Amino acid sequence: MSISCTATRVFTTNSINVNSGSWGIVSQNDGSYIFGWTQGSDDFPYDSLGSWLRSTDEGQTWSFNGNSDGLIGQVSAYHSNIHPNITVAPYFNPPTNGAGIIRTINQGISWTRVLDLSIAPSPHGRDVWIAGIQSYSKTHALAWGTLNGDNQNPPQTWGTSADAGATWTTHSAWDYATPFDTMNAMGIAEQGCWIASYTKGFTDPRFAWMANTTDFGATWNVGASMGGNNTPPMETGLAICCFDKLNAAMAGNHSNSPPDDNVSAWWTDDAAMTMHLVSNSDVINWPGGSGNMLCTEVKRLTQDACFLAFENQNDGTPGSCWRISLDKGHTYEIEVTQPSHVQTYQIPCGKAVVTKDGALLMALWQSNDYSTAEISLWRAPIICA
Amino acid sequence: MALPRLIPDRIAPAWNDLTPTQRVCWHFTSATRLFTNAWGNREILPGYQYFYERNNDLAVVNEALMLANPPPDHKPPQQVAIVTVAWPLGSQIEGTTTARRGFAFLQLDDPLPAETAAIVTQGYYQNKSRALKKPRIRHVTVIEPLGSGPYSLIVPTGYYATTSGNNRFAKIRGIKARQRPDLPLGTVKITNITTGQTIRQILSNPNGGTPTGINRPRATAYKPTDGDHYP
Numbered sequence: 001m002s003i004s005c006t007a008t009r010v011f012t013t014n015s016i017n018v019n020s021g022s023w024g025i026v027s028q029n030d031g032s033y034i035f036g037w038t039q040g041s042d043d044f045p046y047d048s049l050g051s052w053l054r055s056t057d058e059g060q061t062w063s064f065n066g067n068s069d070g071l072i073g074q075v076s077a078y079h080s081n082i083h084p085n086i087t088v089a090p091y092f093n094p095p096t097n098g099a100g101i102i103r104t105i106n107q108g109i110s111w112t113r114v115l116d117l118s119i120a121p122s123p124h125g126r127d128v129w130i131a132g133i134q135s136y137s138k139t140h141a142l143a144w145g146t147l148n149g150d151n152q153n154p155p156q157t158w159g160t161s162a163d164a165g166a167t168w169t170t171h172s173a174w175d176y177a178t179p180f181d182t183m184n185a186m187g188i189a190e191q192g193c194w195i196a197s198y199t200k201g202f203t204d205p206r207f208a209w210m211a212n213t214t215d216f217g218a219t220w221n222v223g224a225s226m227g228g229n230n231t232p233p234m235e236t237g238l239a240i241c242c243f244d245k246l247n248a249a250m251a252g253n254h255s256n257s258p259p260d261d262n263v264s265a266w267w268t269d270d271a272a273m274t275m276h277l278v279s280n281s282d283v284i285n286w287p288g289g290s291g292n293m294l295c296t297e298v299k300r301l302t303q304d305a306c307f308l309a310f311e312n313q314n315d316g317t318p319g320s321c322w323r324i325s326l327d328k329g330h331t332y333e334i335e336v337t338q339p340s341h342v343q344t345y346q347i348p349c350g351k352a353v354v355t356k357d358g359a360l361l362m363a364l365w366q367s368n369d370y371s372t373a374e375i376s377l378w379r380a381p382i383i384c385a
Numbered sequence: 386m387a388l389p390r391l392i393p394d395r396i397a398p399a400w401n402d403l404t405p406t407q408r409v410c411w412h413f414t415s416a417t418r419l420f421t422n423a424w425g426n427r428e429i430l431p432g433y434q435y436f437y438e439r440n441n442d443l444a445v446v447n448e449a450l451m452l453a454n455p456p457p458d459h460k461p462p463q464q465v466a467i468v469t470v471a472w473p474l475g476s477q478i479e480g481t482t483t484a485r486r487g488f489a490f491l492q493l494d495d496p497l498p499a500e501t502a503a504i505v506t507q508g509y510y511q512n513k514s515r516a517l518k519k520p521r522i523r524h525v526t527v528i529e530p531l532g533s534g535p536y537s538l539i540v541p542t543g544y545y546a547t548t549s550g551n552n553r554f555a556k557i558r559g560i561k562a563r564q565r566p567d568l569p570l571g572t573v574k575i576t577n578i579t580t581g582q583t584i585r586q587i588l589s590n591p592n593g594g595t596p597t598g599i600n601r602p603r604a605t606a607y608k609p610t611d612g613d614h615y616p
Binding site: 001002003301302303304305324326327355356357358382383384 | 404405406407408409410412413414415416417429431432433454455
């Protein structure tokens with residue numbers, strides 16, 4: 001028995017601003033999927049129109065379902081379905097130092113703003129942003145990001161909602177002694193253990209730290225530190241998927257000597273108290289070069305398997321790399337086949353969902369010449385033979 | 386004889402012995418084989434549950450038949466003809482040394498197909514109040530592929546030696562079947578061993594009729610033509 005997985009493109013957006021573009025896919029409880037992306041413009045890439053599509057055939061075909069025009073800011077890449085027909089998404093507006101969350105109750109036909117944050121600019125150049133949203137029950141949702149880019153203690157770094165995203169409570173960092181720069185990613189396991197990564201230290205050296213909580217964020221246990229002595233060690237783009245209370249996989253950008261970046265993936269079996277590089281490091285970890293994981297996704301597929309997607313331009317040829325791990329992220333032996341021309345594009349990787357008929361669904365930003373860009377949707381059925 | 390074990394005791398180790406690739410394949414193959422639950426809703430089973438569902442009956446028939454890879458399809462087994470036979474109380478075979486009383490057994494005139502096995506389950510709920518409870522399964526008789534001829538439903542000696550009361554298996558060897566002719570003799574699951582797909586058949590009670598105490602027809606004695614009458 002062997003596994004094969006081949007991706008084909010099922011949708012491509014119109015041209016978007018090359019510097020903007022964010023996107024995401026979420027599965028709905030009614031069996032449909034919503035895909036959203038932002039258009040951007042050359043004048044103001046972040047004051048953009050969010051467009052939303054819906055698919056009712058496991059991602060094979062898509063149709064327009066609405067937009068989020070009139071909401072200032074860029075609808076970010078990550079959003080989460082927490083109730084039938086309800087989706088929440090972060091938005092991001094750096095010029096006004098605003099960030100927040102918008103919500104739809106009709107699968108993207110119309111949106112309302114449910115959380116607004118507008119905070120003074122950071123002296124360290126870090127803008128206000130919300131990195132991601134996840135749901136851990138039908139009514140409870142979790143958002144994280146750097147909600148306060150200023151050098152204030154404590155910064156607001158994450159928020160929770162217990163009413164399907166209608167109202168939100170923001171929370172402060174767990175380590176007030178050294179304000180950290182960026183909340184990078186969070187993963188949630190059904191058993192209630194969250195694992196988070198954050199970058200600490202506004203000035204060099206900066207480290208990425210891991211922490212876990214078993215009480216839904218009330219208290220946090222700081223675990224492994226990662227990264228080097230230079231900036232930016234795993235600054236952004238990290239992704240985490242939790243398999244259970246102890247096991248998780250993670251991937252991100254790891255740099256000790258910029259501008260060279262390492263593309264790295266880790267796993268933990270003790271809730272991030274210790275982190276381990278994947279064993280097939282020749283596949284995942286590219287030292288030097290310009291490869292990066294600024295757009296990374298680690299998606300849990302089964303109780304043991306996960307999917308990893310990241311940008312790889314280490315060898316001078318921009319492209320993306322998609323792989324599947326069967327052992328909780330310890331190794332990534334299965335490669336998702338892409339059409340050859342895709343690998344000549346620079347493709348930061350978007351977020352993935354798994355369809356009910358067993359296919360990966362991914363949205364990617366791609367540009368061939370950096371003068372035009374587009375978002376494309378890819379579908380990769382997992383086939384066993 | 387071996388001690389009876391729970392089915393999960395056979396299936397869980399088998400799942401753990403699979404390769405990671407096989408486990409993932411069970412998971413994603415399940416997505417293309419929707420399962421109809423007890424409420425009639427179609428759902429996708431997680432990989433382990435799909436593995437359990439496909440191997441549940443095969444683990445009963447023979448552990449060696451359990452599927453390591455998800456089956457190519459869900460082809461159901463063929464229907465098979467299983468005749469229930471009774472020697473009612475009082476029947477005696479003249480000229481033989483042994484007489485059986487109140488005895489029931491199965492007869493397969495044609496061998497089971499090579500890809501087919503059968504699992505016969507029996508059991509009567511003995512509550513006098515006749516509460517609407519499903520019968521407890523007291524005994525399982527396995528008919529392996531290519532099996533044919535008569536199959537005794539007698540519980541092996543010592544099978545439940547430590548039990549008593551409602552677990553007395555003597556009750557179902559024939560006397561109980563005769564006392565409750567309104568109940569089926571048992572249920573048989575016909576299983577395709579290449580797919581794990583099962584269909585169910587009801588084994589009619591050879592003493593069939595109406596409940597005890599009512600003027601019901603008596604079963605006809607079955608008399609072997611030659612040899613020992615023991616089926």
